[in-house]
Amino acid sequence: MIDGPKPAATLRLVWPLLGRHLGRLVAVVLLGVGASVSLGLMYPVERHLDTASWSLAEFNSTADFLLAAEDEAEVSASLGRESCLITGWATRLTRGGRTASRLELLGVNASCDQRLTPYPPAARVAFSPVPGPDWVDLSADAAAELRAAPGDVVDAFAGDDRPPVRLTVRGVYAVRPGLPNGAITSAEVLFANAPAESRAFFRMFSTDDPARLSERIDTGPLARLSSPKAPPLVQGRAELLEHAEDNSSASIGLIRVVSTLALVSGIGVAVRELDVFRRHLTKAASLIHRLGGDVRRIMREWTIAALVAACLAGAGGVLAGLIPYVLGILAPALPWQVVLAALPLLLGALALALAAGAISYRLSVRRLIR
Amino acid sequence: MTLGSLAATWRVLLRHCQWRPLLRDALVLTAAGLLASFTVLYVGRLSFDTVRFGLGLDYHSSAPGQHPGGLTIASSDLSVISVRDSQRVHQREQTSLTVWTYAPGDAPRVGRLIAGVVLDGEFSGRGVALDEASAHTLGARVGDPIVLNCDLETPPPPVTVEAIIAPFHEPEDAGNGGLVVVAEPELASRCPADPTSSTTYFDSPTSAPGATTKIRAVIRDATKHGVTSPLVIGVAVIGFGLWALVLRRITQSTCAMLRPHLDLLIALGQSPRPGNGLVRLLIGAMTVFASAVGGVVARQLCRAWTGFYLTAPQVLLVVAVLTLLAWPITSLALKRKG
Numbered sequence: 014m015i016d017g018p019k020p021a022a023t024l025r026l027v028w029p030l031l032g033r034h035l036g037r038l039v040a041v042v043l044l045g046v047g048a049s050v051s052l053g054l055m056y057p058v059e060r061h062l063d064t065a066s067w068s069l070a071e072f073n074s075t076a077d078f079l080l081a082a083e084d085e086a087e088v089s090a091s092l093g094r095e096s097c098l099i100t101g102w103a104t105r106l107t108r109g110g111r112t113a114s115r116l117e118l119l120g121v122n123a124s125c126d127q128r129l130t131p132y133p134p135a136a137r138v139a140f141s142p143v144p145g146p147d148w149v150d151l152s153a154d155a156a157a158e159l160r161a162a163p164g165d166v167v168d169a170f171a172g173d174d175r176p177p178v179r180l181t182v183r184g185v186y187a188v189r190p191g192l193p194n195g196a197i198t199s200a201e202v203l204f205a206n207a208p209a210e211s212r213a214f215f216r217m218f219s220t221d222d223p224a225r226l227s228e229r230i231d232t233g234p235l236a237r238l239s240s241p242k243a244p245p246l247v248q249g250r251a252e253l254l255e256h257a258e259d260n261s262s263a264s265i266g267l268i269r270v271v272s273t274l275a276l277v278s279g280i281g282v283a284v285r286e287l288d289v290f291r292r293h294l295t296k297a298a299s300l301i302h303r304l305g306g307d308v309r310r311i312m313r314e315w316t317i318a319a320l321v322a323a324c325l326a327g328a329g330g331v332l333a334g335l336i337p338y339v340l341g342i343l344a345p346a347l348p349w350q351v352v353l354a355a356l357p358l359l360l361g362a363l364a365l366a367l368a369a370g371a372i373s374y375r376l377s378v379r380r381l382i383r
Numbered sequence: 384m385t386l387g388s389l390a391a392t393w394r395v396l397l398r399h400c401q402w403r404p405l406l407r408d409a410l411v412l413t414a415a416g417l418l419a420s421f422t423v424l425y426v427g428r429l430s431f432d433t434v435r436f437g438l439g440l441d442y443h444s445s446a447p448g449q450h451p452g453g454l455t456i457a458s459s460d461l462s463v464i465s466v467r468d469s470q471r472v473h474q475r476e477q478t479s480l481t482v483w484t485y486a487p488g489d490a491p492r493v494g495r496l497i498a499g500v501v502l503d504g505e506f507s508g509r510g511v512a513l514d515e516a517s518a519h520t521l522g523a524r525v526g527d528p529i530v531l532n533c534d535l536e537t538p539p540p541p542v543t544v545e546a547i548i549a550p551f552h553e554p555e556d557a558g559n560g561g562l563v564v565v566a567e568p569e570l571a572s573r574c575p576a577d578p579t580s581s582t583t584y585f586d587s588p589t590s591a592p593g594a595t596t597k598i599r600a601v602i603r604d605a606t607k608h609g610v611t612s613p614l615v616i617g618v619a620v621i622g623f624g625l626w627a628l629v630l631r632r633i634t635q636s637t638c639a640m641l642r643p644h645l646d647l648l649i650a651l652g653q654s655p656r657p658g659n660g661l662v663r664l665l666i667g668a669m670t671v672f673a674s675a676v677g678g679v680v681a682r683q684l685c686r687a688w689t690g691f692y693l694t695a696p697q698v699l700l701v702v703a704v705l706t707l708l709a710w711p712i713t714s715l716a717l718k719r720k721g
Contacts, residue, residue, distance in 0.1 A: 044628065048621045052418075266689035267425075271618055274417040274681060278625050281414025285629070288407065289636060343617075 049279020050334025418622030510545030
């Protein structure tokens with residue numbers, strides 16, 4: 014009877030038979046899970062970026078209109094704190110020879126709570142406070158184009174006859190609110206660098222529901238002060254979110270296919286290797302059993318060793334799969350909400366592997382002892 | 384080695400094959416090959432359709448422009464084409480089709496030209512020929528009416544789909560392309576517009592300026608499509624890498640399964656070649672199965688989630704590419720095993 018008092022003795026005894034196979038299991042699971050995670054996360058990350066402006070923001074309705082800048086105080090007073098007035102430029106940002114073109118640079122009024130804008134703090138991935146009004150928050154796409162981080166200085170194109178506006182990057186947000194690139198700054202800095210006749214607000218975000226906002230607009234000064242060429246048009250956040258989700262589904266269908274196939278491929282590879290190891294382990298245990306060894310102990314300890322090794326390899330694969338996102342290779346940002354949403358799936362896969370390991374152990378031992 | 388002894392050796396080895404692990408390996412190879420199958424489908428889509436369409440046309444040579452002695456087809460773009468309500472589908476629209484028009488009286492020659500690419504129906508010139516991808520989007524079948532909608536206030540009278548032809552793509556088109564073949568007077572009465580180009584097809588060699596043979600034209604058009612991007616290259620590397628890894632592992636475990644029995648046969652004087660041959664055959668069968676199933680699954684997902692129209696024969700391309708690539712991977716794995 015082979016009975017070592019310590020688990021290490023048993024592991025050392027059978028290592029020459031199984032060590033190589035265990036190493037192969039670890040390597041293949043690491044590669045399979047890494048490839049699976051890196052491609053599998055692409056769809057949820059891109060989907061989140063496409064919809065975060067509307068799903069994470071705290072406004073309930075938006076209105077489009079044209080309001081001269083000098084009338085802002087009167088309108089803001091009538092709407093209360095729970096609203097933001099927005100102006101903006103269609104422009105480009107440059108930094109060190111790099112350009113983020115086709116960029117919508119929004120400007121918010123001084124009393125605006127940024128939670129109500131398409132750049133809500135919940136979507137923030139990097140932040141460093143900047144004193145004064147010359148700050149700019151970039152979308153993740155714009156930050157990736159410019160290779161900019163908080164603290165860097167970017168130039169906003171203000172027109173052929175004007176010098177560029179220097180802004181300091183304050184935050185980076187995992188959002189995609191409109192044009193390919195986006196950013197938000199203070200309305201004050203945009204108005205200070207724009208011709209007097211073009212200083213106007215064109216949008217509002219409010220915590221009121223669409224019906225209440227429509228009523229406020231109709232009975233307040235906005236109806237009187239807004240340009241008759243652009244009567245206020247009210248939309249609800251749910252409507253905007255649905256529109257963003259439809260657009261996202263249409264444009265990232267290919268990524269959805271790649272992500273799904275990558276997950277299936279990676280999981281298939283990992284499951285096969287676990288099964289192959291189980292067969293080698295059963296063969297080795299059968300030999301030990303014929304020599305009079307404690308087959309239950311061998312099977313138990315090596316099943317645990319294999320599951321621990323596979324879980325560690327899986328964890329390593331997950332971390333390796335996240336690297337392209339942290340480095341900004343496969344996506345401009347890795348929203349923490351996506352990682353959090355993926356955790357139950359990973360824990361579920363782990364639970365499944367442990368359950369499969371326990372069942373496999375019992376079945377194998379029963380077959381060997383028979 | 385005679386055929387008889389080869390058969391006897393294989394019978395012995397097959398008797399010792401464990402079919403459950405082989406079936407499991409076939410399923411895992413299918414799963415592992417899904418990304419590789421998708422890559423072949425996506426990258427090869429446009430060129431496959433272009434080669435299939437180009438080779439299917441019946442002509443010897445062609446030249447741009449209008450030339451005497453040949454069949455001239457004028458080409459233009461149609462902005463919208465829609466189908467009326469039918470019992471099967473509601474009205475749908477598609478944009479950016481290519482329109483081929485021909486002179487009245489040329490219908491029989493056009494019918495001969497496109498006979499090789501007709502998939503359903505028969506083209507006589509009384510109606511229009513519509514490509515398969517557009518027919519799928521519109522839900523149109525042979526005999527259905529479709530409306531060539533040219534942004535007129537009143538939709539023009541419908542035309543009847545007489546034949547469904549193979550998918551068609553212009554070189555710069557990366558979507559589903561589209562083609563409708565219609566007589567010139569029929570189009571002029573509905574969508575008056577000048578054609579953007581024309582091509583004359585000849586049944587024999589010609590010295591017309593810019594003339595080229597069919598094979599040259601097909602190769603030229605097939606190589607104009609570019610669908611690679613860093614993402615596609617990355618997906619291809621990971622997809623083929625995973626598939627090659629699993630294929631190698633499966634070859635090794637199949638060898639290990641047959642090794643004890645083959646060693647015994649070798650000790651009795653047999654050559655090791657039948658064993659290697661059987662492993663190649665088993666791996667080859669698994670690869671064909673896995674690539675066929677993987678191709679079908681990847682095709683269905685693409686059609687459901689991306690809207691790209693992938694034809695059934697493209698799955699054959701997946702099977703061919705993956706089976707060809709399996710040969711060197713299997714050979715390498717067998718060489719290392721000895």
